[in-house]
Structure formats: C-alpha cells, structure tokens
Amino acid sequence: MKGQWGKLVGYFVATLIISAAGTFGLPLLGGGSWLPDLLSREGGAIDELFWGLTIISLIIFAMVAAFVIYAMVHFRAEPGDLSDGEHIHGNARLEVVWIVVPTIIVAVIAILSYIVLEDNEIGLYDKAAAKDKGAATLAVDVRGFSFGWNFRYEDLDGAKLTGEDAPDASPELVLPKGQVVRFNVLSCSGKEHLGRLEEQVRRELETEGKDNEFAEIEPGICEKEWDSTTAEDQAAAEETATKVFEARRAKADGDDLSKEQKELLESLPAYHGDQQHIDVNHAFWVPEARLKIDAIAGLRTYVQWQPTRTTRPDDNYQVVCAELCGSGHNGMRSDMCVIEQDAFDWWLGLSEEERQDATCANLRVFNCFEGTDDFDELLENVAQITKEDPEAGCREAQEALA
Ligand SMILES: [Cu+2]
Structure with a gap:
C-alpha cells in the first residue's frame, strides 16, 4: 500500500x-x-x-x-488477456x-x-456604499450599434461635459488617467436612426412636390434618449426604454400584454419590411481593462474601471465587441486611448473640426510629451509627425520636435 x-x-x-x-x-x-x-x-x-x-x-x-x-x-492487461476487469461498486x-x-x-x-x-463594483449600484473607496467620478454613455460604437461624456448626473461646439459623441474612446469611469452601456440602434431617415426619404419621394405631413417621423426611443440633455429628459426616456424592453420581452415570451404595454408597442415607429429599429445585442470590452459587459437593446447595463496609466504610441488598444452580432462583428472596433486629465479637459472642449486631428492615433503620441500644456500647438505638431510617419514612436516624435 x-x-x-x-x-x-x-x-x-x-x-x-x-x-x-x-x-x-x-x-x-x-x-x-x-x-x-x-x-x-x-x-x-x-x-x-x-x-x-x-x-x-x-x-x-x-x-x-x-x-x-x-x-x-x-x-x-497481459498480452492475450481478453477477460473483463474486476467489477467494483459501493x-x-x-x-x-x-x-x-x-x-x-x-x-x-x-x-x-x-x-x-x-x-x-464599488458604488456602481449604490453610491452611498462607495464613500472614499473609489467610486466613479466620470460617466461615459456607450452606444453599440451594428456595427460600431459611440461614446458620450457626462457627469454622474447625466449632464453633458462637452463644450458648445464640440461634437455630441466620439467614435473613439478617450479617457482621462486616474478617474474611475462608469460606463452606461446600451445597444442603441444605428438602424433605428437609419431606418427613420430612409423611411422619411421614401415618403418624401413618393409625394414629391406635394405637402406630406407624414414625412416627419418621430425619432425612436433610443434616439430620444441620446438627444435628451437634461437629467429629467433622460430619466423619462430611460423609463420608457425600460417599459418597451419589458413589453417586448413579455410579447416574445407569449405573455398577456397589459393595455398600457399594447399601446406602447403600437406607438413605436414602424418601418417597411423587418423591424429595422431593433438592434441586436453587443458586448463592450477593452481587453486591456479586463472587464466587459453586454450591450443590450433597450436595457442599460453598467461597468466601471479606472485607467491607471496613459497609452503610448505602441499601445494600440481598442474597444471590441465581444458578442457575435452579425456580418460586421469582426470590424466592430474603435480605437481607445488614455491621456492626462488636463489634456482630457482640453479635448472635451474641442470643436468638431478641431477634433478631426485629435484622434487616438495622435493622442497616444501626445503622451510622449508630458508636462507640455499648450495642447493646441502640440496637436498641430503631432498631427504633422504622424502624417509623415504613421508608425512614429515616442523617440521619433521627440526627435522631430526637438
Ligand atoms: Cu459584435
């Protein structure tokens, strides 16, 4: 033994x-x-x-x-031994x-x-419990659609942080180093928007030259929520979105719908052919941050994490979709980058035109020049460097600017 x-x-x-x-x-x-x-x-x-x-x-x-x-x-077994083994039980x-x-x-x-x-998840669902343990200080509305991402920056009460002339949303995820960021994630249909525009164009074409009161179509719920600027607007849109999600789920489950639910579903904008305003589910993931969360149509989900360092030219990190969502799934990637807080504040205030150059590809090179605070001039220089040498690392960029 x-x-x-x-x-x-x-x-x-x-x-x-x-x-x-x-x-x-x-x-x-x-x-x-x-x-x-x-x-x-x-x-x-x-x-x-x-x-x-x-x-x-x-x-x-x-x-x-x-x-x-x-x-x-x-x-x-010995060669030639074809007998059964010993039976053991109990x-x-x-x-x-x-x-x-x-x-x-x-x-x-x-x-x-x-x-x-x-x-x-400290403070993610319960702000009071967070105290000084590191709850979120910045909110980013993440919208996944087939096939891409949009990011909008808010304070924790839902007020937009971007300046007057700044674009509402960014197709790239730019984050400030050190802030705990709460991501409010939703699959918010790109098709909802496209479907409405297509329908509008179609109606206008059909009645060319004639007045058509039906040409103006109500924005879908997802768009309404996106467009709402005050906290009350947003809460109302979110409440409706939750009710629509529940009504759709009840319908899909074959449950009896209440009168309110029936009316709600009937009031939604409908388009020709399939239900184009419903997007599929996606999942929001930055592999380097480890955490990921599903992006569900009509249901907001949350995840939070704190970027602890800035990204350098070699750190080509991306937001990827982690849920097989259709033919464009593999292309559902957005650049992401982390910059210093003061550079982030400057970036938020950039106008639509100025932001064209302030992409992650350039902002990563930006991070090679910590301590500089004339960001406008730095951006101009960096954009020039990356135009000439798209692969430029910190050393090349520093030499070019020396
Ligand atoms: Cu996907």
Missing part, C-alpha cells in the same frame, strides 16, 4: 512539473504573456484570480493524470471524497470570484 502511494505521488509531482512548465513557459517562447497588457486598476485583481484558478486547475489536472498513469502502468468513503472535495473547490472559487467582482 505504501509503495502505491509513493508511486502515485511521484506521477503527480512529475505531471505537475511538466504541465506547469508548459503553462508558464510556452508564452516565453513567443516572447510574451498569455494576457494582454494591463490598463486598469480593476484588472490587477482579475489577473490574480485568473492565475489562482490556473494553479488550482493545474493541481487537479496533475491529480487526475497521476491516477490515469498509475492505472495504465500497473493494471494493464465504496462509501470514496464517494464522500469525490463529492466533498469538488464542492469545496467550487465554493472557494465562487467566493474568491465574488470578492474580486464585488470590489470592482
């Missing part, structure tokens, strides 16, 4: 060493890590959890492999072990995951 355990332990240790060397060593051959760069405060704990789970998995793998190898080596002690041990492992994993996720 003693010898058996000794051999089992030997197989266990050997398998553990080989599989651990493979797991941690293979990426070194490729010159990197299994994980992308880390950009957020929240990502650190997630990575630790990931590696913790990896180690638990390696140990379980080595245990199973040890038994398999032991069985193969010591219980293999080992109470063994059954207790294989129920209790996995239960403990799963419970430990669940508790560790809960602690990490709970800590990452």
Whole structure:
C-alpha cells in the first residue's frame, strides 16, 4: 500500500512539473504573456484570480493524470488477456471524497470570484456604499450599434461635459488617467436612426412636390434618449426604454400584454419590411481593462474601471465587441486611448473640426510629451509627425520636435 502511494505521488509531482512548465513557459517562447497588457486598476485583481484558478486547475489536472498513469502502468492487461476487469461498486468513503472535495473547490472559487467582482463594483449600484473607496467620478454613455460604437461624456448626473461646439459623441474612446469611469452601456440602434431617415426619404419621394405631413417621423426611443440633455429628459426616456424592453420581452415570451404595454408597442415607429429599429445585442470590452459587459437593446447595463496609466504610441488598444452580432462583428472596433486629465479637459472642449486631428492615433503620441500644456500647438505638431510617419514612436516624435 505504501509503495502505491509513493508511486502515485511521484506521477503527480512529475505531471505537475511538466504541465506547469508548459503553462508558464510556452508564452516565453513567443516572447510574451498569455494576457494582454494591463490598463486598469480593476484588472490587477482579475489577473490574480485568473492565475489562482490556473494553479488550482493545474493541481487537479496533475491529480487526475497521476491516477490515469498509475492505472495504465500497473493494471494493464497481459498480452492475450481478453477477460473483463474486476467489477467494483459501493465504496462509501470514496464517494464522500469525490463529492466533498469538488464542492469545496467550487465554493472557494465562487467566493474568491465574488470578492474580486464585488470590489470592482464599488458604488456602481449604490453610491452611498462607495464613500472614499473609489467610486466613479466620470460617466461615459456607450452606444453599440451594428456595427460600431459611440461614446458620450457626462457627469454622474447625466449632464453633458462637452463644450458648445464640440461634437455630441466620439467614435473613439478617450479617457482621462486616474478617474474611475462608469460606463452606461446600451445597444442603441444605428438602424433605428437609419431606418427613420430612409423611411422619411421614401415618403418624401413618393409625394414629391406635394405637402406630406407624414414625412416627419418621430425619432425612436433610443434616439430620444441620446438627444435628451437634461437629467429629467433622460430619466423619462430611460423609463420608457425600460417599459418597451419589458413589453417586448413579455410579447416574445407569449405573455398577456397589459393595455398600457399594447399601446406602447403600437406607438413605436414602424418601418417597411423587418423591424429595422431593433438592434441586436453587443458586448463592450477593452481587453486591456479586463472587464466587459453586454450591450443590450433597450436595457442599460453598467461597468466601471479606472485607467491607471496613459497609452503610448505602441499601445494600440481598442474597444471590441465581444458578442457575435452579425456580418460586421469582426470590424466592430474603435480605437481607445488614455491621456492626462488636463489634456482630457482640453479635448472635451474641442470643436468638431478641431477634433478631426485629435484622434487616438495622435493622442497616444501626445503622451510622449508630458508636462507640455499648450495642447493646441502640440496637436498641430503631432498631427504633422504622424502624417509623415504613421508608425512614429515616442523617440521619433521627440526627435522631430526637438
Ligand atoms: Cu459584435
């Protein structure tokens, strides 16, 4: 008996060493890590959890492999032996072990995951609970549509932060370093908008030259919410959006609709052909920040994280869609970048025209010149540098401006 355990332990240790060397060593051959760069405060704990789970998995793998190898080596049949193996059943002690041990492992994993996720969601749903532990200080409205993203910047009460002449929304995600950002995520149909415009054009064409009171079509709910500027407007639009979502879900489930729900669904703008104003679900994800959240049509979801460093020219990070959403899914990517707070404040106030050059491709090079505060001039110079050398890194840019 003693010898058996000794051999089992030997197989266990050997398998553990080989599989651990493979797991941690293979990426070194490729010159990197299994994980992308880390950009957020929240990502650190997630990575630790990931590696913790990896180690638990390696140990379980080595245990199973040890038994398999032991069985193969010591219980293999002699050549020509075609008889059945011994039938064994009813080992109470063994059954207790294989129920209790996995239960403990799963419970430990669940508790560790809960602690990490709970800590990452400080104040996300309960501002009062956040206190000084690092709740969000900036809100970004994230709208996913087929196929792209829009980002709008707000304070936590929903008031827009962009200046008078600034565009409402940005197709790229620009974030200030150090602020905890709460992302309000929604799949807000691009088709809703396109569908309305198409319908409007069609109606105008049909009645060319004649007055057509029907040519003006009400914006859809998603657009209304987007366009609302006061907190009350937004709350009202959001409330309606929630009711529409519930009514649609009830309809899809085959439940009886209330009178209010029926009226609501009938009042929605309808277009020719399919229900073009309904977009599909997407998922908002910046791999370097680790956290992701679904973007659901009609239902707002939230995620928050704090970018802890600025992005450099080599940090070509992107917002990607993590939910297979259709033919354009692979192209549903937007550039993202993190800049210093004062540069961010300046960026928010830029007019539509000025923002043309203030893209992430240039803002990343911007970050090579920390301490400069004449951002207008810097942008002009940087735009010139990247025009001549789109691949310019910090060194090239610094040399060009020296
Ligand atoms: Cu997608």
